[in-house]
Amino acid sequence: MKSTTTKGSNAYAAACPTRVVLDRIADKWAVLILGLLQEEPIRFNRLRKQIEGISQKMLSQTLKKLERDGLVGRKAIPTVPVTVEYSITPLGRTLSAMLDGLRVWAETHIEKVLIAQKRYDSGSRGSR
Amino acid sequence: MKSTTTKGSNAYAAACPTRVVLDRIADKWAVLILGLLQEEPIRFNRLRKQIEGISQKMLSQTLKKLERDGLVGRKAIPTVPVTVEYSITPLGRTLSAMLDGLRVWAETHIEKVLIAQKRYDSGSRGSR
Numbered sequence: 001m002k003s004t005t006t007k008g009s010n011a012y013a014a015a016c017p018t019r020v021v022l023d024r025i026a027d028k029w030a031v032l033i034l035g036l037l038q039e040e041p042i043r044f045n046r047l048r049k050q051i052e053g054i055s056q057k058m059l060s061q062t063l064k065k066l067e068r069d070g071l072v073g074r075k076a077i078p079t080v081p082v083t084v085e086y087s088i089t090p091l092g093r094t095l096s097a098m099l100d101g102l103r104v105w106a107e108t109h110i111e112k113v114l115i116a117q118k119r120y121d122s123g124s125r126g127s128r
Numbered sequence: 129m130k131s132t133t134t135k136g137s138n139a140y141a142a143a144c145p146t147r148v149v150l151d152r153i154a155d156k157w158a159v160l161i162l163g164l165l166q167e168e169p170i171r172f173n174r175l176r177k178q179i180e181g182i183s184q185k186m187l188s189q190t191l192k193k194l195e196r197d198g199l200v201g202r203k204a205i206p207t208v209p210v211t212v213e214y215s216i217t218p219l220g221r222t223l224s225a226m227l228d229g230l231r232v233w234a235e236t237h238i239e240k241v242l243i244a245q246k247r248y249d250s251g252s253r254g255s256r
Contacts, residue, residue, distance in 0.1 A: 070244025116198025
């Protein structure tokens with residue numbers, strides 16, 4: 001099968017750990033967070049402000065998962081109160097270019113998708 | 129902001145429809161389905177067999193969303209009983225190459241991610 005790499009990992013197999021990673025990186029919030037961090041390290045509060053609509057809890061959870069996966073680094077700066085800064089790791093950087101593509105695809109093709117949705121919803125796609 | 133395209137779409141804005149599309153395409157099952165369909169049209173039951181662990185309901189829902197977005201086409205073949213075949217659309221094809229990259233990234237870097245997870249879980253990443 002095409003999807004099998006030389007290392008034998010296969011995202012189509014349920015038991016393959018690749019499936020877990022795919023689930024993690026195929027995540028709207030991860031895409032947006034890594035997209036910002038690839039430019040510069042950013043503090044928690046600024047991340048939250050730049051990504052409209054993300055809750056404090058969701059941002060915190062996603063950052064924790066990304067840190068656990070080795071994609072994002074976390075640095076506590078001993079100010080009063082402590083500020084926490086996040087940065088992208090070399091491993092995260094290998095991923096972020098690809099995620100960029102995904103975000104840009106969404107931004108570029110949104111109009112075509114909206115047209116398709118309208119056509120679908122109007123029922124002109126034929127009977128089921 | 130870097131993520132703004134010439135058309136003014138911006139996935140970082142909560143109200144931008146791009147956000148919805150990003151959520152759709154940043155989806156484990158969509159990645160796996162489009163990865164198979166880009167090679168050839170496939171019937172529902174064969175898709176289900178090839179993607180281990182996907183339920184009938186989840187496959188059906190994901191295909192319906194992909195069809196609504198104009199990424200996948202659906203053809204009912206008048207056999208007895210009716211068989212339904214899914215194929216990738218030209219719009220879907222512009223997306224699938226990028227999604228390939230995502231899947232291959234997961235398959236290629238899985239070992240590094242697992243090592244990072246072990247290190248994180250053993251607590252050697254410093255105190256919080």
